Amino acid sequence: MNRPAEQVRESYDVVIIGAGVIGAAAARALARYRLRLLLLDRESDVGSVTSAANSAIVHSGYDPTPGSLKAKMNVVGNRLFPELCRQLDVDLKMIGSLTLAIGDEQVPIIEELAGRAAQNGVPVEILNRDAVLQREPNLTPEVRSALFAPTAGIVNPFELTIALAENAVQNGATLRLNEEVTRISPRPDGSYTVMTGRGAYRALAVINAAGLHADTLANNALAELGRPADYKIRPRKGEYFVLDHFDPEFLHHTIFTVPTEKGKGILVSPTTHGNYLVGPSAEFTDRKDDFATTDETLAQVLASAQKLVPSIPTRQIIRQFAGLRAVEKRGEFVIDRPAPGLVNLLGIQSPGLTACFAIAEEAVELLREDIPLEENPDFNPVCRPRVRLHRMAPDERAKLAAEHPSFGRVVCRCEDVSEGEIVDAIRRPCGATTVDGIKKRTRPGFGKCQGGFCQPQVVKILARELGKKPEEILLKSQGTEILLEKIGGANGD
Ligand SMILES: Cc1cc2nc3c(=O)[nH]c(=O)nc-3n(C[C@H](O)[C@H](O)[C@H](O)COP(=O)(O)OP(=O)(O)OC[C@H]3O[C@@H](n4cnc5c(N)ncnc54)[C@H](O)[C@@H]3O)c2cc1C
Structure with a gap:
């Protein structure tokens, strides 16, 4: 004052x-x-x-x-x-979730969770082993029962x-x-x-x-x-693996372990783009900028996830990341x-x-x-x-590309993203100004090559649309320039 x-x-x-x-x-x-x-x-x-x-x-x-x-x-x-x-x-x-009881000792936990659901006004159903495996054949045969929550998404x-x-x-x-x-x-x-x-x-x-x-x-x-x-607020870190979109039939629901005192436990889940997410861990850290992953924690995450879904194809892992929960x-x-x-x-x-x-x-x-x-x-x-090219039928795509050729120029082959979608992501209100901003909006860089092939193109498009030099384009925040200087031929190419 x-x-x-x-x-x-x-x-x-x-x-x-x-x-x-x-x-x-x-x-x-x-x-x-x-x-x-x-x-x-x-x-x-x-x-x-x-x-x-x-x-x-x-x-x-x-x-x-x-x-x-x-x-x-x-x-x-x-x-x-x-x-x-x-x-x-x-x-x-809204794919629904299944929380699994693995082994007889977890069966009462599922019943307790169903009681909690009723108190919270959440519709759930307890499924027996056969019903669970019928829905999800790739789950562990050790599953005894599961809490099915149809309103999860x-x-x-x-x-x-x-x-x-x-x-x-x-x-x-x-x-x-x-x-x-x-x-x-x-x-x-x-x-x-x-x-x-x-x-x-x-x-x-x-x-x-x-x-x-x-x-x-x-x-x-x-x-x-x-x-x-x-x-x-003390941050509690969660570390993950991301799997490529290898098989849309691998899992149909979000699969949870029973919750622990640390939180909701490990899950294996499809994402809206057909990838699979495996994680998260839950360990306190004293730093609010500690987004590092460690081999040790990720090994524990994988081991816990394999208890739910033993056949997780580890060769499909394309990325790891960590997020921080703001625990008051x-x-x-x-x-x-x-x-x-x-x-x-x-x-x-x-x-x-x-x-x-x-x-x-x-x-x-x-x-x-x-x-x-x-x-x-x-x-x-x-x-x-938004235009989502990867979901369009071939004739729709052809029609769009004929009307607007930039939607016919594919920039990211892993995620099937066109130049037109990238340009739209830049020009919209709250548009992208960085490579990471393009990735979050339209997905180049989320695929198998993690941007190895498409990033130079994305930088070029950003520079052109924003009226900047390619060297000025940032990956993410200030100080994350991607290109340091021009080298090469007499024309600077
Ligand atoms: C591992 C993990 C798993 C989770 N899974 C789920 C889930 O499956 N489902 C679910 O419902 N929730 C989940 N959550 C929780 C959910 O992600 C968070 O509740 C939510 O994202 C919090 O949003 P926020 O806006 O509060 O925080 P943030 O997204 O962190 O936004 C805060 C913003 O404030 C800005 N900021 C900070 N300080 C300043 C400042 N001084 N000046 C200006 N700006 C500032 C930051 O840059 C940031 O952009 C999960 C969280 C974690 C970490």
């Missing part, structure tokens, strides 16, 4: 800090009202941290403790998914965050990337100053959705208000309004992706007390559909 007044660059009704799936969903939910909105992220793209490194499961909600915020947000969020993904043109498949998590941010921008929100918030300071008039590396914004209200770093921002803001605050010390989602105009959406670990729409609605309700929420009659909930 005693700080000198900062020079305010712009004023907004709501500043949302963090453009992960939670901040983007909050921005989109608020865009339904006549509000000046600013969505800020310190990364070069939306959805670059936890929202880009998770299991991508739309959890049914049988697992969280009945009565908890996690359970409520999970179940409400799950129900909102089909309609909202349709509006946003996000890939979603898989989503493309990259598309989800990008589409939420895109729809917010389309409806008038301002998005600023590469801009780190350093402080949220209360002003004498009850509004806030949001300080970033580039200046100060005045906001009537602030939503703190800064993921792993939301605790620091919240604690500092409350300290300035002279209030006690003790939010504490109370182990629960924190959705609160510790001061007028200040809303925290922190500690949003799993099932945060599933809960994003429900959490966003909670944020709107919390702000209702602080800002006038007048409906925006021009709000358009729909994102323009």
Whole structure:
């Protein structure tokens, strides 16, 4: 409160800090009202941290403790998914999940989970061994029974965050990337100053959705208000393998182990693009930037996964990655309004992706007390559909290529992606500006060659579309230039 007044660059009704799936969903939910909105992220793209490194499961909600915020947000969020993904043109498949009892001793756990599901209002069915193996012949013969949750699904998590941010921008929100918030300071008039590396914004209200770093921002803001605050986020790392899309019949559902005290346990699941995901581990780390994988942990992940699906074809592994769960010390989602105009959406670990729409609605309700929420009659909930060449029939593709030749020029052969799709990903609102941004939106680099063949083409297209030199194109964040200098022939080719 005693700080000198900062020079305010712009004023907004709501500043949302963090453009992960939670901040983007909050921005989109608020865009339904006549509000000046600013969505800020310190990364070069939306959805670059936890929202880009998770299991991508739309959890049914049988697992969280009945009565908890996690359970409520999970179940409400799950129900909102089909309609909202349709509006946003996000890939979603409600394939259902099977949680396996391996060995007789796990059978009572399945029964207990079914009881929890009933308390949470989640439809489930207990299947016997034969019924499980009939659905999924590649499961271990040791399976005794399974909890079938038909309302579980898989989503493309990259598309989800990008589409939420895109729809917010389309409806008038301002998005600023590469801009780190350093402080949220209360002003004498009850509004806030949001300080970033580039200046100060005045906001009537602030939503703190800064993921792993939301605790620091919240604690500092409350300290300035002279209030006690003790939010504490400790990252819990999850390491994964990704398998190529080798056989669409290998698995049809998401397969879970029974949950442990560390979380939902290991899963093996198809992804919306037909790859398979194996993981995650669950070990605490003290660093919020520790995304390294280790051979030791991955070996444990594989061994646990093979207890569910013994024939996982390890030769199909094309990638490993790790994500960090933002575990708040109370182990629960924190959705609160510790001061007028200040809303925290922190500690949003799993099932945060599933809960994003429900959490966003909670944020709107919390702000209702602080800002006038007048409906925006021009709000358009729909994102323009994306072209997905790999799903089109040959005659449809030929027709599109005849009308727009760039859709006939395939850039990524592993994932079957055309130049036209890449150009669209750059030109859309909240468009890609980096190689990683193209990868998240249209998939070049996700395939077997991991970008080995298509990356130079992607760099060229980005440079052309953005009016930059190829040497200026970044892989991801600042300092990740791909090309250092021009060498070669007299023409510089
Ligand atoms: C291993 C793992 C598996 C998971 N599996 C699932 C699952 O299957 N289903 C499910 O429902 N959920 C799952 N989750 C949980 C889900 O991924 C998260 O709940 C969700 O992504 C959290 O989103 P977020 O927006 O809070 O965080 P983030 O995506 O991390 O976004 C926070 C954003 O804030 C930005 N930021 C941070 N500090 C600042 C600052 N000072 N200034 C500006 N910007 C800042 C960051 O750059 C980041 O973009 C999983 C999580 C993990 C780690």
